[in-house]
Amino acid sequence: MSVLLSAQDLRLAFGGVKAADGINLDVMEREFLAIIGPNGAGKTTFINMTTGHLTPQGGSIRYEGKELLGMKPRAIVRLGIARSFQLPQLFTEHTVLENAAMAVAAREGAFSAFRPLLRPAFREEAEDLLNRFGLLPAADRRADALNEGTRKLTDIAMAVAMKPKLLLMDEPTSGVAAADKMAVVETLARVLRDAGVTAVFVEHDMDVVGRIADRVAVWGQGRIAALGPPGQILNDPVVQREVIGIRAGEVPHAAA
Amino acid sequence: MGRDGYTLARGGGAMMAWLSDNGLLLGLAVLDGLASAASIFMVAVGLNLVFGVLRILNVAHGSLYAIGAYTAASITLFLTSHGLPAWLSFPALVVAAALVGVILGPLIERVLLKRVEKQEPVLQLLVTFALFMILEDVQKLIWGVQPVSNDTPMRLLGTIDVPFGADVIPFTAYQLFVLPGIALFTLVGLAWFMRRTLTGRVIVAVTTDREAATSQGIDSAKITMLTFTFGAMLAALGGALASPMSSMVPGVGASTIVLSFAVVATAGLGQVEGAAIAAVMIGLGRSIAVYLEPELEVVVPYLIMVLVLLVRPQGLFGVTETRRI
Amino acid sequence: MNARLEILAGILGAAVLVLLAYAAPWLRFVLTIALAKGITVLGILLLLRAGQVSFGHAMYVAIAAYSVAFIAPHMREALLLLPLAAVISAAAGLLIGLFVMRYREIFFGMLNLALSMVFYSLLEKLYTVTHGTDGIRLPVPTFLGRELAGASYEWAVFALALVLAACFAVVVRIYLAAPLGQALAGIKTREARLEFMGVPGRFVLLAAYVLSALMAGCGGTIIALTSRHVTPALAYWTASGELVFIAILGGAGSVLGAFLGAVVYELTRVYAAANLADAWQLILGSVLLLVILFAPGGLFGIAQGLLRRRKAA
Numbered sequence: 001m002s003v004l005l006s007a008q009d010l011r012l013a014f015g016g017v018k019a020a021d022g023i024n025l026d027v028m029e030r031e032f033l034a035i036i037g038p039n040g041a042g043k044t045t046f047i048n049m050t051t052g053h054l055t056p057q058g059g060s061i062r063y064e065g066k067e068l069l070g071m072k073p074r075a076i077v078r079l080g081i082a083r084s085f086q087l088p089q090l091f092t093e094h095t096v097l098e099n100a101a102m103a104v105a106a107r108e109g110a111f112s113a114f115r116p117l118l119r120p121a122f123r124e125e126a127e128d129l130l131n132r133f134g135l136l137p138a139a140d141r142r143a144d145a146l147n148e149g150t151r152k153l154t155d156i157a158m159a160v161a162m163k164p165k166l167l168l169m170d171e172p173t174s175g176v177a178a179a180d181k182m183a184v185v186e187t188l189a190r191v192l193r194d195a196g197v198t199a200v201f202v203e204h205d206m207d208v209v210g211r212i213a214d215r216v217a218v219w220g221q222g223r224i225a226a227l228g229p230p231g232q233i234l235n236d237p238v239v240q241r242e243v244i245g246i247r248a249g250e251v252p253h254a255a256a
Numbered sequence: 257m258g259r260d261g262y263t264l265a266r267g268g269g270a271m272m273a274w275l276s277d278n279g280l281l282l283g284l285a286v287l288d289g290l291a292s293a294a295s296i297f298m299v300a301v302g303l304n305l306v307f308g309v310l311r312i313l314n315v316a317h318g319s320l321y322a323i324g325a326y327t328a329a330s331i332t333l334f335l336t337s338h339g340l341p342a343w344l345s346f347p348a349l350v351v352a353a354a355l356v357g358v359i360l361g362p363l364i365e366r367v368l369l370k371r372v373e374k375q376e377p378v379l380q381l382l383v384t385f386a387l388f389m390i391l392e393d394v395q396k397l398i399w400g401v402q403p404v405s406n407d408t409p410m411r412l413l414g415t416i417d418v419p420f421g422a423d424v425i426p427f428t429a430y431q432l433f434v435l436p437g438i439a440l441f442t443l444v445g446l447a448w449f450m451r452r453t454l455t456g457r458v459i460v461a462v463t464t465d466r467e468a469a470t471s472q473g474i475d476s477a478k479i480t481m482l483t484f485t486f487g488a489m490l491a492a493l494g495g496a497l498a499s500p501m502s503s504m505v506p507g508v509g510a511s512t513i514v515l516s517f518a519v520v521a522t523a524g525l526g527q528v529e530g531a532a533i534a535a536v537m538i539g540l541g542r543s544i545a546v547y548l549e550p551e552l553e554v555v556v557p558y559l560i561m562v563l564v565l566l567v568r569p570q571g572l573f574g575v576t577e578t579r580r581i
Numbered sequence: 582m583n584a585r586l587e588i589l590a591g592i593l594g595a596a597v598l599v600l601l602a603y604a605a606p607w608l609r610f611v612l613t614i615a616l617a618k619g620i621t622v623l624g625i626l627l628l629l630r631a632g633q634v635s636f637g638h639a640m641y642v643a644i645a646a647y648s649v650a651f652i653a654p655h656m657r658e659a660l661l662l663l664p665l666a667a668v669i670s671a672a673a674g675l676l677i678g679l680f681v682m683r684y685r686e687i688f689f690g691m692l693n694l695a696l697s698m699v700f701y702s703l704l705e706k707l708y709t710v711t712h713g714t715d716g717i718r719l720p721v722p723t724f725l726g727r728e729l730a731g732a733s734y735e736w737a738v739f740a741l742a743l744v745l746a747a748c749f750a751v752v753v754r755i756y757l758a759a760p761l762g763q764a765l766a767g768i769k770t771r772e773a774r775l776e777f778m779g780v781p782g783r784f785v786l787l788a789a790y791v792l793s794a795l796m797a798g799c800g801g802t803i804i805a806l807t808s809r810h811v812t813p814a815l816a817y818w819t820a821s822g823e824l825v826f827i828a829i830l831g832g833a834g835s836v837l838g839a840f841l842g843a844v845v846y847e848l849t850r851v852y853a854a855a856n857l858a859d860a861w862q863l864i865l866g867s868v869l870l871l872v873i874l875f876a877p878g879g880l881f882g883i884a885q886g887l888l889r890r891r892k893a894a
Contacts, residue, residue: 077779089774093766102767105760106778113788116758162778313687315822371874377686378634379873382829385822386873389866396859514698514818521691554702561695566680569688 004029011058019045021222034209035202037219043202047168052076082164086171088155090143097139100126103161132191133157149176169201285547291431293539294439298494300519300531302487308463308526309483315384318513319391324492325499326399328352329406345408349496357489365484403503410500443532518561524574609735613807616742619843621800623753624793625828632769636821637693640700641794643816645670645801650717650811659722667798674794682783704813716812738807750836832879
């Protein structure tokens with residue numbers, strides 16, 4: 001497996017706070033890499049730097065060998081890096097299908113003024129996409145009339161519509177009802193693996209991490225404190241204490 | 257003196273010559289400009305106050321200005337035709353403003369604006385535009401289309417000869433002292449009120465963050481009505497104060513509101529002190545244009561507004577509201 | 582309302598207008614003006630989709646109208662004047678749009694207002710060029726080289742307006758169904774997402790802005806051709822406000838609404854002005870208030886509601 005994304009010695013400080021203090025990370029192609037860590041450790045900062053919305057003060061990020069620093073966010077998107085958000089960013093006056101079709105149209109660069117958005121080619125692809133995510137039943141519902149799980153999936157579906165090679169997700173399951181969570185996660189993992197997408201996701205729910213991650217990176221104070229397979233990382237007592245919040249001897253309970 | 261000093265002296269001399277030739281004009285322009293700045297400030301500051309609590313620009317604010325002027329004229333006419341002393345025309349100005357503000361303010365806010373506060377901003381803005389249209393005709397229906405004048409207060413105070421170097425400019429004491437004086441008093445009073453009194457600070461709280469203020473137990477709805485009424489009174493006072501200087505005709509409301517927009521946009525939305533500075537800029541700019549290049553007089557305020565907005569879209573003193581993703 | 586019904590309603594509406602113009606010759610002028618304003622309002626609708634209000638679009642109406650006034654003494658062919666003036670307005674829209682695109686909402690509205698007032702002031706004060714408030718009178722233009730007079734001329738302009746209205750109604754409908762038009766609502770609801778998808782919000786808005794300037798230019802040309810007298814009042818801020826008024830009155834969600842609103846507005850204005858000279862603004866203002874308070878979908882929304890109720894019954 002080759003390295004898809006390589007971050008070297010990333011540094012970024014806001015005032016006195018070191019959001020990135022020498023981040024070194026290689027993301028392998030097709031892997032599912034989970035990023036865990038306490039709030040404020042710099043996880044979202046890392047995503048923002050990779051997508052071009054924050055400029056690090058030092059270090060570099062290479063994607064398929066290309067240097068990402070200094071590139072505009074739109075150019076980075078065109079290279080094949082997509083992102084989903086903690087708070088789903090949907091077009092609230094459009095239906096789920098239209099949201100998906102917009103993403104397809106954007107990818108095709110076919111933002112024309114004449115042929116309809118829901119032309120057969122786009123409609124087909126959008127419906128196929130929604131189907132893969134199990135969202136077809138919600139296709140004609142307006143985006144502001146959905147439950148959180150559906151909104152999250154739609155948001156991610158829109159990112160996947162861009163046919164990215166690398167997908168960065170910020171807390172893909174936060175806000176999703178506990179009963180739906182595993183179903184959402186399984187669907188997500190299946191779709192992404194089928195499409196050969198490399199996924200890097202910030203997650204607080206250790207059950208989710210354990211279920212789908214190939215590797216886990218533990219973030220702490222702008223640095224990567226630990227990196228390894230979930231079996232190893234999640235059972236590490238230091239990680240359990242510092243990140244998960246389990247004291248020695250306690251029975252681990254499902255994170256909220 | 258070195259070469260530079262010589263150039264300076266020549267330049268200074270040329271300027272003195274120009275000033276003594278045109279100084280009179282410039283002096284007139286400055287005084288005129290300050291007077292008009294004073295009345296436009298009153299409307300603009302009211303508009304800004306209302307924007308602070310309502311988050312929309314009240315297009316009907318100019319109409320309140322006009323109605324204030326008409327009302328002052330009517331009251332004065334009533335007084336003088338009943339043989340009452342002419343000096344009462346001064347308190348009449350304030351009474352007119354108070355009446356208009358207290359009657360129309362709560363009416364507009366409760367009956368109209370409150371009903372649409374949850375709607376899209378475009379619709380809210382259009383409600384005020386519809387109100388503007390209605391009030392324009394109300395003015396015509398009540399006061400007719402013939403010019404209405406109210407020069408009693410101005411005549412009473414007479415003119416003062418203002419020395420300008422060797423010349424003297426006769427200027428009405430009203431324009432020299434009353435107008436700017438009241439505007440200054442309003443500015444200072446408002447600043448003090450917003451900072452030092454409880455009510456003022458509460459208004460600032462609601463302006464800054466309505467939700468936070470409500471969650472702290474502040475009755476935002478009541479504050480909004482109060483502030484709107486106050487803003488309406490200020491607009492009406494501006495009109496009343498300006499009424500002695502020129503006759504009232506239909507259309508004053510329309511020209512006033514668009515001019516106040518220019519002041520408010522230049523100053524920055526919600527800025528009270530900034531409104532004064534922008535009003536002076538625009539007032540002076542306009543009157544200097546009248547004396548130097550009369551054809552440009554009407555353009556100047558909007559030119560200033562465009563230039564400021566292109567460089568600093570939030571206005572000279574405005575704060576950019578953070579965009580929430 | 583599905584597409585077929587809309588087309589039917591459009592054809593019906595056009596037929597009604599033609600009938601009215603035939604039966605009541607004095608209405609021809611009013612209806613032509615209404616159509617011109619309706620075309621302009623289509624542009625306002627586009628911008629409203631993106632959540633932006635322009636309180637300065639009368640400027641593009643006036644630019645085209647005055648262009649016609651300046652060119653007509655040298656070249657009187659109406660069917661050439663139209664594209665010329667419309668393109669001039671569109672070009673102005675492009676130039677100004679490039680500046681204005683950086684702004685949103687209130688600042689967008691204010692900047693448009695300011696620019697239109699600068700233009701208005703220049704029109705009013707540069708007497709030697711524009712004849713100030715007296716305005717400029719136009720010679721009678723020719724249609725396809727033919728000199729028309731009286732009723733024939735009126736019918737020619739009316740027909741031109743109707744054809745333009747139909748064309749632009751179709752164009753805007755297609756535009757709004759296409760990605761570029763759909764993205765307008767995206768600007769209102771989630772502009773950041775558009776950027777994330779690689780679609781520049783500024784470009785989307787600029788395209789709509791230039792199209793709206795073009796349509797306003799067509800509207801202004803019709804107004805110049807039919808009234809043959811252009812004055813600075815065409816550019817005053819209240820004229821811009823009137824356009825937004827009509828958009829909401831008719832119903833901001835639909836193309837037909839723009840024309841419905843324009844016709845109702847102009848007819849009411851003419852009748853109210855004729856009978857109650859100082860109350861037409863009162864009447865129209867009150868109507869708008871009632872619409873906003875009780876039927877925010879505008880007149881078209883009311884019509885749709887009635888249709889739905891009839892279907893259900």
